[in-house]
Amino acid sequence: MTWKKKIKKLLPDKVVYGYEVIRTVPEYLKALNVKSQIPDIKFYSDEETVSLIVKERKSLSRFGDGEFMWMSGESMVSFQDYSAEFASDLTLAFKSDNKNLLVGIPHGVFDSSKCNLYAKMHWRIIRANFLSRLVKFMDVNRVYSDASITRPYIDYRDRNYSAKIFDLLKRIWDKRDVVIVEGEKTKLGMGNDLFDNATSIKRIICPAENAYSKLEAIKSSIRLNVEKDTLILGALGPTASILASQLCDEGYQFVDIGHVDVEYMWYLRHAILRETIEGKYVNESGVKTCSDVYDNDSTYINSIIDRVLS
Numbered sequence: 086m087t088w089k090k091k092i093k094k095l096l097p098d099k100v101v102y103g104y105e106v107i108r109t110v111p112e113y114l115k116a117l118n119v120k121s122q123i124p125d126i127k128f129y130s131d132e133e134t135v136s137l138i139v140k141e142r143k144s145l146s147r148f149g150d151g152e153f154m155w156m157s158g159e160s161m162v163s164f165q166d167y168s169a170e171f172a173s174d175l176t177l178a179f180k181s182d183n184k185n186l187l188v189g190i191p192h193g194v195f196d197s198s199k200c201n202l203y204a205k206m207h208w209r210i211i212r213a214n215f216l217s218r219l220v221k222f223m224d225v226n227r228v229y230s231d232a233s234i235t236r237p238y239i240d241y242r243d244r245n246y247s248a249k250i251f252d253l254l255k256r257i258w259d260k261r262d263v264v265i266v267e268g269e270k271t272k273l274g275m276g277n278d279l280f281d282n283a284t285s286i287k288r289i290i291c292p293a294e295n296a297y298s299k300l301e302a303i304k305s306s307i308r309l310n311v312e313k314d315t316l317i318l319g320a321l322g323p324t325a326s327i328l329a330s331q332l333c334d335e336g337y338q339f340v341d342i343g344h345v346d347v348e349y350m351w352y353l354r355h356a357i358l359r360e361t362i363e364g365k366y367v368n369e370s371g372v373k374t375c376s377d378v379y380d381n382d383s384t385y386i387n388s389i390i391d392r393v394l395s
Contacts, residue, residue, distance in 0.1 A: 126225065126229060127227070128192055129187070129230050134189075135234075137187060138338075139256055139257060142185070144332070145188075145340045146178050147232040147326060148326055152179075153218045154218065155172050156218070158172060164368060171323075174297075176222065178326055178331070180222070181333075183330070186333045189229060189231060189232035189233075190219065193233055194212050199242065199243065200240050203240070204240035235348070236343070236344055236345070237348060238349070239359060251349060254345060255279070258316055258318065260283070262314075263280065263287070264310070264315055265288045266291060267290065267321060268294075268321055268366065269292065273320055274346060275365070275379045276350070276362075276364065276379070287390045288388045288390065289311075289389075291324075292394055296324040299394075303328065311337070313338075317338065317340070318340050319342060319343075362375075
């Protein structure tokens, strides 16, 4: 039996990844035959990225395949509607020349050697289908961070590697006052100890979907409620990528932390699939709802300093 036939036999007909993009086995096999010209892109190591965030108070804006599709003018089924203004703001954030802003792109597009089979499939397809989109926006003279630094578990083979990166990430908020800007169904840190080493945790609650429509209101809330020496962590999809850039320009430190809480929960559970998590919306699980288990939790309620929902 050839290796291609083995893949067809072992894998399901369809694999669901982020942004609800359906990846099929035939797509993967087709992608294996695509000879993509990979540009020479320079990356900071994860340790260097965290060091720059901690020691130099740099912000981080992360971009994945979905962001590059939007930036290229393509709409898709997602939790964020497309508009020309939205695409423009994403592009401006990605091309920002603010020295205090780190820009993250997926290192897995260029090297997926640490990843498991599913993730290797994903990145090979991304390389085949989206590399041309990435290249037209990239600056070969820039050093990028790995956008997947906040996703160190589900795509990787080595649990020790995951533990190392989670410990590294915890340095970012160690002994810092933190404001989390998140979707109303995200609830970062609830049900785990991920942020226990922060001095304090406050929250600004935003829409779970189409958060970009409230961009100006979210920025107004941050200006009103957050001191500039406070660390802001954003978990708000592509809107966080934009906020990180725009607020960095205003002198805030904003780190687009993305799915780190979900990844940490999967890590604690030894999950092997992108499964649901009680009380938290996990778009990659394919389930559109979540329970309200944390909605009346006193710790959660008392951490909320503003809601930007309507």
